[in-house]
Amino acid sequence: MACQAYDRIEPLRTGEVRVAGAQLNFLDLPVEETFFRMLRFAEFDIAEMSLSTYVLTLAKGAPFVAVPVFPSRAFRHSAVYVRRDSPITDPADLAGGTVGVPEYQITAAVWVRGILAEHYGLPVESVRYRTGGLDTPGREEKLELSLPPAIDVRPIGKKETLSRLLLDGALDAVYSARNPGPFNTPDGGGLRRLFPDPEAAERGYHDRTGIFPIMHTLVLRRDVYERHRWLARELVKACERAKAAALSGLGETAALRYGLPWLWAEVERTRAALGEEWWPYGFEPNRATLDTFLRYSHAQGLAERRYEPEELFAPETLEEVIV
Structure with a gap:
């Protein structure tokens, strides 16, 4: 797995959170290097990828399959x-x-x-x-x-x-x-x-x-996905656990987890502005953001057609499992 070790991804790198059924060899690489190597040489089983680039690969043989995990988001x-x-x-x-x-x-x-x-x-x-x-x-x-x-x-x-x-x-x-x-x-x-x-x-x-723009998603190389269909959902579950572990201490005030004296105040401002789940993974919470991006991509001459958000992701990751 090649991905920058963001705080929300770091527990996967350290092994604190594991992907059930798999052992990760985690490469903490700058995003530009990961994108280049995955696109040119398909070196990795799992990789962080630009959302725009991924959408364009759908018309070029669809060599990758995305899961609704978004390690990078940013207002622009x-x-x-x-x-x-x-x-x-x-x-x-x-x-x-x-x-x-x-x-x-x-x-x-x-x-x-x-x-x-x-x-x-x-x-x-x-x-x-x-x-x-x-x-x-x-x-x-x-x-x-x-x-x-x-x-x-x-x-x-x-x-x-x-x-x-x-x-x-x-x-x-x-x-x-x-x-x-x-x-x-x-x-x-x-x-x-x-x-x-x-x-x-x-x-x-x-x-x-209501949009917090998505920048990157996670993709599996298609041959890996087709051999191990179960991996898509297990990857999403592991990333959800990693994110929860990373964000749980952001607003701690008893002993500051990070070296920013007023981080707790920023967490409170963010929660007030964006809601309790301000960095959502999964399909439904991100449908409107994805739909807007796909509209932009097509209107700007990039995507060959107006894709629907459901077309982007492994079907195993689109539905909730009711237990």
């Missing part, structure tokens, strides 16, 4: 960067402009484009997209794309980076799940986020929609 209003001196103050101002994205198909970019189109009046096709490495040259799309003519996507130069092009004025904005390197300096390196208070924008978005 905070993922839009412009130059500090840019006149752009509203997403609609980007119409007619040029935006950098590491890859057109990455999940974070799908969410950003969909949210800006649906909620801020910036049609997807009104922007030119340039793809490449954020701070290191040479990144390419992991999958070959066949996009409508109205959507303009081209790679940047082999020695160029999105961060540098943004600072130099060749790009009007960058959509990136990671902070551009210059932004990590104390003064922001000449960059700023487009949304001046992204947390407020993200909380407002959740209040309106």
